[in-house]
Amino acid sequence: MPLALTVALTALELLVAFLQAYVFAILTCIYLNDAIHPGH
Amino acid sequence: MKIDPIHQFNIEPLFTIGHIGNQTIAFTNSSLYMFVAVALISMLMLGTAGRQLVPGRFQSMAEISYEFVASTIRSTAGAEGMKFFPLIFSLFMFICVSNLVGIIPYTFTVSSHIIVTVALALLVFFTVLIYGVYKNGLNFFKIFVPSRRSDLHPAAGHVHRGPVVPAAAGLAQRASVRQHAGRPHRAEGVRGLRRHARRLARRCSAGSAA
Numbered sequence: 656m657p658l659a660l661t662v663a664l665t666a667l668e669l670l671v672a673f674l675q676a677y678v679f680a681i682l683t684c685i686y687l688n689d690a691i692h693p694g695h
Numbered sequence: 696m697k698i699d700p701i702h703q704f705n706i707e708p709l710f711t712i713g714h715i716g717n718q719t720i721a722f723t724n725s726s727l728y729m730f731v732a733v734a735l736i737s738m739l740m741l742g743t744a745g746r747q748l749v750p751g752r753f754q755s756m757a758e759i760s761y762e763f764v765a766s767t768i769r770s771t772a773g774a775e776g777m778k779f780f781p782l783i784f785s786l787f788m789f790i791c792v793s794n795l796v797g798i799i800p801y802t803f804t805v806s807s808h809i810i811v812t813v814a815l816a817l818l819v820f821f822t823v824l825i826y827g828v829y830k831n832g833l834n835f836f837k838i839f840v841p842s843r844r845s846d847l848h849p850a851a852g853h854v855h856r857g858p859v860v861p862a863a864a865g866l867a868q869r870a871s872v873r874q875h876a877g878r879p880h881r882a883e884g885v886r887g888l889r890r891h892a893r894r895l896a897r898r899c900s901a902g903s904a905a
Contacts, residue, residue, distance in 0.1 A: 665798065672794030675806065680764060680787040683819045684771035687783075689838045690827035691775050 704807055725811075728803045732793040760788065782822065786815060 708721030743754040750758060764784045768776045790806055797804025805811055827835035 668798050669795070672798060673791060675794060676787050676791035677767075679790055679815070680783050681767055681771060683779075683783050683786060684768050684776060686819065686823040687776055687779050687826070688772040690823045690830065690835065691772060693827065693831050693835050693838050 703803070706808070724803045725805055725808065728793060728796060728805050731796060732789055732805065735792050735796070736788045760784075779822075782819075786819070790815070 706723045706725050708719070708723050709727060710722050712720045712722055714720065739753060739757050739760075743750075743757045745754075747754060761784070764787050765777070765780060768780060768783055772779070793805040796802055797807065827838075
């Protein structure tokens with residue numbers, strides 16, 4: 656049972672690791688969109 | 696066994712590079728893992744630069760990450776945003792890979808220190824600011840002002856002008872048509888819809904005959 660929990664939490668950590676990079680990238684894109692096409 | 700949950704965040708100097716005043720400039724475990732992340736990314740991207748027609752697993756990973764970032768940029772910043780692809784791809788891969796390395800026990804997670812993420816965020820901040828002013832001049836700062844469309848929101852009391860009106864009129868019209876059809880818009884399954892369509896068709900043909 657502790658092993659299953661470790662596996663589940665590691666899967667969650669993988670998700671968070673990816674999510675941080677994704678959020679960073681998508682926010683960068685949105686801000687750059689404001690710089691490229693302002694006034695929407 | 697004594698549990699020491701903070702130890703994994705300690706920054707330890709590995710060797711000294713030099714001094715600025717009284718401050719020691721050292722190559723730390725944090726620097727080491729930044730190099731590890733960059734080395735892993737370089738191996739992934741440069742190691743698959745041969746571009747086989749049928750990609751192996753590493754080339755597939757490289758292609759998937761390229762396509763993922765490229766489609767994110769195209770959908771949020773448009774085709775013009777692709778000129779910033781190198782920046783965004785580097786940011787994405789650096790954060791993702793250093794996080795993934797940090798999951799391995801006894802390694803150091805680079806992005807667990809706010810100075811790293813702040814440095815990356817400031818890089819983006821100044822890139823956007825400088826490029827925005829370079830491209831649009833002072834008009835760039837209009838992004839801080841609400842656009843005119845929001846002034847025309849019905850709640851603002853300007854219902855009688857602007858592009859909102861035709862849309863609202865269309866909606867009202869459609870609602871009244873629905874009322875005249877004698878049946879509220881409701882999901883009733885395919886059979887109900889079919890019955891409804893037949894009734895409408897009958898009414899239409901009756902109308903054209905009259």
